Amino acid sequence: MSIYRLNAEQAAVVERARKVADEEIAPHAADVDAKGRFPREGIDALGRAGFLGLNIPKEKGGMGQGLRVASAVLDEIAQRDASLAMVYKMHLCGCACYVGFPQTGEEYFPKIVAGKHLSTLAWSEQGSRSHFWAPASQATEKDGKVVLNAQKSWVTSAGEADGYVVSTRTAGGTGPTDTMLYLVLKGDSDVRVAGAWNGLGMRGNASNPMVLENTSIPSSRALCKKSEGFPTMLGVVLPWFNLGNEAISVGIAEAAVAATTTHLTSRRFSDMNNAPLSDLPTLRARLAQMRIATDTARAHLSSVLDSVEQPGPQTTLMVLESKAVGADAALLVTDLGMKACGGAAFSRHLSLERNFRDARAGYVMAPTSDVLQEFIGRALTGMQLF
Ligand SMILES: Cc1cc2nc3c(=O)[nH]c(=O)nc-3n(C[C@H](O)[C@H](O)[C@H](O)COP(=O)(O)OP(=O)(O)OC[C@H]3O[C@@H](n4cnc5c(N)ncnc54)[C@H](O)[C@@H]3O)c2cc1C
Incomplete structure (x- = not known):
């Protein structure tokens, strides 16, 4: 692991992650895989140890770490349970969006650092398949709100995550890459998990399809400037x-x-x-x-x-x-x-x-x-x- 060339503070963070991985993640990995169940105990353990806040700024209560420590931590977790590592990576990607657009994201920092908010990305769609940069869905606007209609084909932590960074074409936008990212929350109306995950691998991911059907959210849930998805x-x-x-x-x-x-x-x-x-x-x-x-x-x-x-x-x-x-x-x-x-x-x-x-x-x-x-x-x- 010395190849990551961590300083003393970074090494201490990774050492803590290794301990959580050894004691609270590894013992469940085979069962998570065999049953294809979400690794809830591992995510809760990471949350208790503050790791959901890994890339949240220190002044906001997070660990304020960047890609170097994240890579070393993900390497350690994946050695024990790759499904859980993937769930965690998608969370860090979601958090990167919150941090990058704090006018929306900052509200969720306290819950993230307390281990109470798991995030993920909902980008792939039935229409655009793996071409995530060109979603088939398009937002509309009604009564000052944004309305989302999308068939998301794979969403890691579907139904388990608290925040979903959803991609869609901008309301009134013209080209396929004129897109927006919005934060959809667990409990928002007209969002549902539309299938059960039974993958060949990464069986703990809960990477189910999700459907957004006339999901109406405040425009203040944008996670980027207009058309900058x-x-x-x-x-x-x-x-x-x-x-x-x-x-x-x-x-x-x-x-x-x-x-x-x-x-x-x-x-x-x-x-x-x-x-x-x-x-x-x-x-x-x-x-x-x-x-x-x-x-x-x-x-x-x-x-x-x-x-x-x-x-x-x-x-x-x-x-x-x-x-x-x-x-x-x-x-x-x-x-x-x-x-x-x-x-x-x-x-x-x-x-x-x-x-x-x-x-x-x-x-x-x-x-x-x-x-x-x-x-x-x-x-x-x-x-x-x-
Ligand atoms: C375990 C797992 C977790 C996932 N989690 C998420 C998630 O959390 N959020 C999310 O948004 N998505 C997620 N995905 C979806 C993933 O990102 C891809 O969108 C999905 O795997 C693509 O599958 P597909 O059958 O639609 O591929 P297709 O797009 O149909 O591709 C079929 C084949 O064509 C190739 N291909 C496609 N386009 C091109 C091109 N332009 N040039 C050359 N070759 C090309 C591909 O490489 C592939 O071999 C997940 C997928 C997996 C397997």
Whole structure:
């Protein structure tokens, strides 16, 4: 973890997160996955320890931490329970919007730092699919209020979160990226969860569809200036989303390395004088590949953090790369782990098959790896991204 180069204060925050993760998150991870249930006890534990306020300013009672500490914390949590890490990452993305637009968001800071307000993003829609930057839905205005109608296809923490950062086209707006972000609250009328989550991986996410049907909210719930949803998505949220995803992927890969190491060194062949599985060079080579890919992705994340803190010409490109690098590493590492541990991994004796399933989410969450490659390719060849 020293690769994150934390100062003493930052290291202490991450150490506290590790303790919560060990004591109050890890014990529930297998059950959360098996039952596909929301990891409520883990979120409550993070809330009690103040971690819902990680990126809320210190002067407002939060921890005032940035992407460096968030990445290290997400890495630690994902090593124990990737579903919970994803729920938490979406919360931090939501909070980044509140902090970025305090005229609306500030009202919720006290509840967030008290662990009583969980946030998330409701961006993907049935129509726009993974093209989150161009929602199909469009707000209207009636009696001085904003009216939302949208079919949100996947919302992490749907029905569990207290605040939903909802994207939609601006009322009266013309182009697909003339968008707004609004805060919809749990309990607002005419908002419903429209299905049950039963994912291949990230099974604790509660990433259900949600329907907003003539949902009327005050215009003061805007989380950006008029028509500035698109720049807010890219400028404010994308770094938290992409770097957070890379950190989670690295954490999943780390968990796979640990499970594989334990298995290869503790299980033995009776016909080979009780030699451990690690006596086989093929398996040692697989484990080595896993270690190399995990360390490479974490080092990449560390260099993206440096670039975000000292922005330069490469920063945007590196932020785009980050999620794709993490997703590729997690897919490779968990696949190698499944091969190295054989039937024991396949038959669910280890955490590996959960790591393998959880790892797949990073690739398909928007911006998907395909889309990121397309953006990076466009940037490299001097083309417009959108
Ligand atoms: C576990 C999980 C949690 C999620 N949580 C949330 C959430 O909290 N909030 C939220 O808003 N969304 C969430 N999503 C949705 C996610 O961000 C994507 O929108 C969703 O996974 C896309 O699925 P789709 O079938 O609509 O993809 P599609 O858009 O139909 O894509 C299908 C395929 O086409 C590729 N593709 C699409 N567009 C392009 C392009 N322009 N160039 C090249 N290839 C392209 C994709 O990479 C993919 O392989 C979540 C998804 C998952 C899996």
